[in-house]
Amino acid sequence: MTLHGQISPEPDLIQLLTPEGVRVSHPDFPLDITDDEIKALYRDLVLVRRFDGEATTLQRQGELGLWASCLGQEAAQVGAGRALRVQDMAFPTYREHGVAWCRDIDPITLLGMFRGVSLGGWDPNENNFHLYTIVLGAQTLHAVGYAMGVLRDGVVGTGEDDRDTAVLTFFGDGASSQGDVNEAFIWAAAGNLPVVFYCQNNQWAISEPVERQTRVPLFQRASGFGFPGIRIDGNDVLACLAVTRMALDEARSGQGPTLIEAYTYRMGAHTTSDDPTRYRLSDELETWKHRDPLERVRAYLVRDAGVGQDFFDSIEAESERLAERLRDACRSLPDPTPLSVFDYVHTELTDELAEQKADYSAYLESFEGSEPADKSQAWPLTTVGGEH
Amino acid sequence: MASGTAAGGSRPMLTMVKALNTALRDELSNDPKVLVMGMDVGKLGGVFRITDGLQKDFGEDRIIDAPLGESGIVGSAVGLAIRGYRPVCEIQFDGFVYPAFDQIVCQVAKIYNRSLGKVRMPLTIRIPYGGGIGAVEHHSESPEAYFAHTAGLKVVTCATPSDAYWMLRQSIASDDPVIFFEPKRRYWTKGEVDLRATPAPLHKARVVRSGRDATLVAYGPMVATSIQAAEAARADGRELEVIDLRSLSPIDIGTVVESVEKTGRLIVIHEASVNLGMGAEVAARVQEKAFYSLEAPVLRVGGFDTPYPASRVEEDWLPDVDRILDAVDRSCAY
Numbered sequence: 272m273t274l275h276g277q278i279s280p281e282p283d284l285i286q287l288l289t290p291e292g293v294r295v296s297h298p299d300f301p302l303d304i305t306d307d308e309i310k311a312l313y314r315d316l317v318l319v320r321r322f323d324g325e326a327t328t329l330q331r332q333g334e335l336g337l338w339a340s341c342l343g344q345e346a347a348q349v350g351a352g353r354a355l356r357v358q359d360m361a362f363p364t365y366r367e368h369g370v371a372w373c374r375d376i377d378p379i380t381l382l383g384m385f386r387g388v389s390l391g392g393w394d395p396n397e398n399n400f401h402l403y404t405i406v407l408g409a410q411t412l413h414a415v416g417y418a419m420g421v422l423r424d425g426v427v428g429t430g431e432d433d434r435d436t437a438v439l440t441f442f443g444d445g446a447s448s449q450g451d452v453n454e455a456f457i458w459a460a461a462g463n464l465p466v467v468f469y470c471q472n473n474q475w476a477i478s479e480p481v482e483r484q485t486r487v488p489l490f491q492r493a494s495g496f497g498f499p500g501i502r503i504d505g506n507d508v509l510a511c512l513a514v515t516r517m518a519l520d521e522a523r524s525g526q527g528p529t530l531i532e533a534y535t536y537r538m539g540a541h542t543t544s545d546d547p548t549r550y551r552l553s554d555e556l557e558t559w560k561h562r563d564p565l566e567r568v569r570a571y572l573v574r575d576a577g578v579g580q581d582f583f584d585s586i587e588a589e590s591e592r593l594a595e596r597l598r599d600a601c602r603s604l605p606d607p608t609p610l611s612v613f614d615y616v617h618t619e620l621t622d623e624l625a626e627q628k629a630d631y632s633a634y635l636e637s638f639e640g641s642e643p644a645d646k647s648q649a650w651p652l653t654t655v656g657g658e659h
Numbered sequence: 660m661a662s663g664t665a666a667g668g669s670r671p672m673l674t675m676v677k678a679l680n681t682a683l684r685d686e687l688s689n690d691p692k693v694l695v696m697g698m699d700v701g702k703l704g705g706v707f708r709i710t711d712g713l714q715k716d717f718g719e720d721r722i723i724d725a726p727l728g729e730s731g732i733v734g735s736a737v738g739l740a741i742r743g744y745r746p747v748c749e750i751q752f753d754g755f756v757y758p759a760f761d762q763i764v765c766q767v768a769k770i771y772n773r774s775l776g777k778v779r780m781p782l783t784i785r786i787p788y789g790g791g792i793g794a795v796e797h798h799s800e801s802p803e804a805y806f807a808h809t810a811g812l813k814v815v816t817c818a819t820p821s822d823a824y825w826m827l828r829q830s831i832a833s834d835d836p837v838i839f840f841e842p843k844r845r846y847w848t849k850g851e852v853d854l855r856a857t858p859a860p861l862h863k864a865r866v867v868r869s870g871r872d873a874t875l876v877a878y879g880p881m882v883a884t885s886i887q888a889a890e891a892a893r894a895d896g897r898e899l900e901v902i903d904l905r906s907l908s909p910i911d912i913g914t915v916v917e918s919v920e921k922t923g924r925l926i927v928i929h930e931a932s933v934n935l936g937m938g939a940e941v942a943a944r945v946q947e948k949a950f951y952s953l954e955a956p957v958l959r960v961g962g963f964d965t966p967y968p969a970s971r972v973e974e975d976w977l978p979d980v981d982r983i984l985d986a987v988d989r990s991c992a993y
Contacts, residue, residue: 362738390769394777395741402773406765412731413766416738416746423694423720424742450758454731461726615776616811618834621862621909 282488284502284534287509290562292570294509302513306576312508313568314586315349319369320565321590322378325597326368326385330543334601335385339366343506343538346564347471349373350511351533354519355439358399358426360417362410362440365403366471370441374400378593379600388604407442408449411468414440415455418464418522427465428525435523438466439515445476447492448484456496459528467518468493468530471505473537478550493530505535506564536562609635669855676846678820679709679785681854682827683747687717690745693831696723696732697749697785706751707787707846729759736782737766745781747831753788754797760805767836768811782836783827787843788816789880789930790977793970800967801931803879806838807908807940814908815861816840818882820850822905825858833861840907842880862906864914870898873924873987876915876941878904881928881978888983899987907937912944919945923954924990928978933961955993958986 287302288294323341330338341348348369355361355373363370371381375398383389384403391402404410418438421427426436446452447470459466472489474481481489493500501518503510511533518529536559540547572578613620613628620628673681686693695710695717701724704711714722725732729750736746750756756763763784770778790799807814813835817823823841830837859865867882868889877885882903889899900918904910919925925945927938938959945957960978968976 360742389775390773392773392775395774396778401741402770402778404766406761409734409762409766412734412762413738413741415731416735416740417742418738419723419735420739420742420744423744450728451730451734451762454726454728454734457726457728458731458735615772615774617813618771618776618779622911622913623909 282502284504285510285514286504286507287513288507288567288571290506290567292567292574294571294575300510300513300517302509304509304512306572306578309509309568309576310572310578310582312349312353312512313565313572314589315353315369315372316345316508316565316568317586318590318593319345319349319372321594322372322597323368325594326378326382327539327543329382329598329601330385335382335543336387337542337544338385339542340539341366341368343536343559343564344471344473345369346508347505347511347533347535350508351439351441351469351515351531354512354515355399356432356437356519358433358436359519360399360401360414360421360436360438362401362414362417362438363403364407364410364441364443364446365405366443367403367441371400374398376400378597379604382597382601383604386601386604388606407446408451408455411440411442411446411452411455412458414438414466415458415462415464418459418466419462421465422462427523430524436465437519437522438464439469439519440466441469441471443470443476444472444474444481444484444489445479447489456493456498456528456530460497463525463527465522465525466528467515467522468528469515470530470532471535472532473505473535475537475541475547475551477541477545478547480551488532490530490532498528498530500530500532502532502534505533506562506567508564508568535564670851670853672849673820673824673852674847674849675817675820675823675841676708678824678850678852679827679841680711680713681852682824682831683710683713684716686747686828686831687713687721692743692745694721694723694739694744694746695749696725696736696746698725698727698732698751700724700749705749707843709785709841710749729755729757730762733759733762733767733782733784737762737770737780740780740782741770741778745831747783747785750784750786752798753786753800753802756786756802759784763806763812763838764809768809771835772811779834780836781831781834783830783833783839784836785827785839785841787846788840789842789844790967790973791844791880793973795970796967799970799973801929801962803838803840803907804931804936807937812836812838812908813862813906814838814840815906816842816879817905818842818845818877818879818903820848821852821856822903824852824854825856826861826905829858829861840879844880845883848883862909862911864905864911865903866900866914866918867903868899868901870900871922872897872899873926873990874900874902874915874918874922875926875928875983875987876902876904877928878907878937880930884978884980885928885983888980888987891980891984892987897987897991904937904941910940910944912941912948915941915945916949919949920952923952924987925953925957926960926983926986926990927957928960928983930962930977932964933959934964936961955990958990960986
């Protein structure tokens, strides 16, 4: 025997709906779900894909500075998002548009951030959905701290469904290399915290393939930290829902953390500033197109649930209305005023900032009707860069 | 409301260590949402014993021995704050804060702004700082300027047991994140703490000695050194005004300007390297606001722009009474 002979091969994925749309059962992960509930998930998937695509279009038209598309990852996000209870808290990265949708964050709010009219701006405690975090992995520690608070609030393991609370945090295969993510694993394990780590392995960290990050399947890392890890078909909304629901249930009941690796694929570019043709082959994209997260649900609904064309037509019409609303609302989002930058630096304006604000205000007023130099050409919206 | 009244009545003589300990104890008693977290803060009471006895009285859920990781300590404190808690983090030594730098600069300082005021970050991050204790590398640094440069943070430092007590309580009660620098070489200095006083505002500088010939501005460990320098200068017939800046962000520049309008000369003293240090900022603001009052250029006395040296040479590297007096001579001779 050699020490280095111990690394296990890539395991199978947990799957409850095949790419062809066939329901399969798994002995460990039964999912009690009605066809109406599957129709509701399908609606989520379609609307998320539609507004995500609309955002990409708006960026191409110069209405957004940047967009980080979730194309291909809709099932991973909707499945996880719909597993949450109202009282649970979610900590996203900057690509969790599908989870935001499930938490009732208006997509126009997300667009505002990528248009550059805000840095986020929503109230995380209103919908229990934290602000998008752009620094990779930082939010996993916030989730861990929030879970420490949940534990101290005594809302773990009470047995009351509407009180027991869990925390779900998102990150990607690239961020799994970050120190913060690994510290979060350690904190969660040491404190037996009610947190579920949800890694969307979309195979690419901008241009770096997942092999650049790890030599073991990512879910296996959990065992080294002392909690369960599991890999699911991230393009199967039913598997994502079932497994996340189970992990959250166990967290709420006091059994501690879980790592879920949702195995999926980033069908689009990293962001609108990225050009994936420089680093990956189109064959790979074609392979993953056959595993599309929406098509398999549609196939199931048509073939096995007897859902008629009317349903699909109505979803299509709804997605058209959503896209239209977003286009109009995005274009009419007001720019922040120059003096608004002084708001919300501290809970009260300091004397220092009050002085800077007054000076700047006087400077602006000194133009007396003549406009300051047009700054709109200083940074073409279409070339703003992105994160990892 | 203060609990430290057993020994010495309401105006006990306390070391800075005991003053800080009492402040933590009083805030923990006042507000059940206050938590203390860091490495070794539990049974050990912290490597400097600032948290001595707290875990015994407030329990392991509130005095939290964290796993060993500064980013984890601060990052999890952010999450606790989002959940409505008021964490007080202890960073064991100045030179160990850097793993938490990203969480402090990108998250602690900005979440209130990012959320348009909807999420407050009432964190206090305590950092023992400065040299003069004969320590090994990374245990004697003065990183305050990094944090004072970051919008969204407040940065303060105490020079006396009384300020240690009141400023820590005010920092914990603040709804803004506060980086609280503790001058570790003054930890064992005793001073009277009036536990029933009405404390000065947290971000106000204090004239600790008045004079007419030149102004010394210092903070933290260098306040005592500056007072010694002023006493020595009196023997030469010079009356030096000494200001304890106390708050490094925001800076109470008004108190400094008022003094310079009287003395015409300003020397800023700190242990940190002078390049882009607090002295540079004070000098820039004073020349903006009191240009015609200045009789001489603003001078800085601080650490050299070198890494903090090995301890056998640190006393040469650190500003001392003679280097301050040398600067006073140069200012007055200008």
